[in-house]
């Protein structure tokens with residue numbers, strides 16, 4: 001089989017997808033696609049090419065059954081511009097290859113992330129890692145936004161003063177804030193991209209990285225739509241039930257009460273969604 005070419009991916013190659021106020025994600029290149037996944041899988045089964053319907057079935061089967069290695073045969077290279085605090089979370093996904101702009105070599109641009117007013121919120125009362133969903137006063141949101149911008153301007157002005165005095169760039173940059181934008185090339189295979197998207201699209205992930213994960217998902221499905229359809233079905237929108245939750249499910253299906261209480265019940269009900277439970 002020759003190179004896998006996805007017409008939809010070809011259309012968006014090099015196109016910048018805007019994220020946050022100044023960031024973007026751009027697909028630089030890709031290797032493989034749906035066809036490569038089935039091709040690689042069939043090598044292990046020793047069978048030839050089949051119809052599209054059978055290919056779709058095979059991709060679903062592989063994903064459902066954790067037969068993950070054929071998905072590693074698809075590789076993406078992205079160019080991403082993102083605030084440093086998002087990059088700090090992103091870089092924890094170690095199964096990728098990264099090349100980042102160097103603040104020792106280059107002068108960093110005055111491009112800093114300022115959250116939109118609607119995204120400025122108080123600390124969540126029940127989630128130590130998140131922001132409150134309660135409405136915050138616009139007055140407070142404006143004050144916070146102005147304070148953040150002032151801090152950014154001061155830090156960047158001082159950076160300029162140090163550069164002008166010919167202080168080494170590697171030192172001049174050390175007080176620049178986490179809101180400063182950085183850029184990198186990020187190369188990852190589809191198996192690990194799925195993991196990144198699953199973790200970073202989760203409501204527990206920070207809103208800013210979630211926005212990037214959404215765009216990465218949109219781009220990824222242009223390269224291998226069938227694999228993404230299977231991922232959405234079997235991984236992204238699926239969940240794992242614990243042993244006790246399975247027993248609760250059986251109880252409910254048998255017309256009984258779930259048999260869970262307190263926090264375990266809350267967690268279980270959250271997984272099931274908005275319907276009322278007995």
Ligand SMILES: Cc1cc2nc3c(=O)[nH]c(=O)nc-3n(C[C@H](O)[C@H](O)[C@H](O)COP(=O)(O)OP(=O)(O)OC[C@H]3O[C@@H](n4cnc5c(N)ncnc54)[C@H](O)[C@@H]3O)c2cc1C
Nearest residue numbers: 089092093094095096129192195196199200202204205206
């Ligand atoms: C909502 C959220 C909150 C988080 N909060 C924190 C936090 O407070 N502090 C913090 O430090 N991190 C935090 N993380 C990061 C998290 O712990 C993971 O490091 C990150 O999500 C990357 O996941 P990963 O290790 O599966 O990905 P990858 O690094 O891409 O690895 C993929 C898989 O490869 C295997 N692997 C990779 N490297 C190794 C290795 N060295 N040894 C063995 N197996 C390996 C593992 O099976 C791993 O699951 C958070 C993540 C999320 C999504």
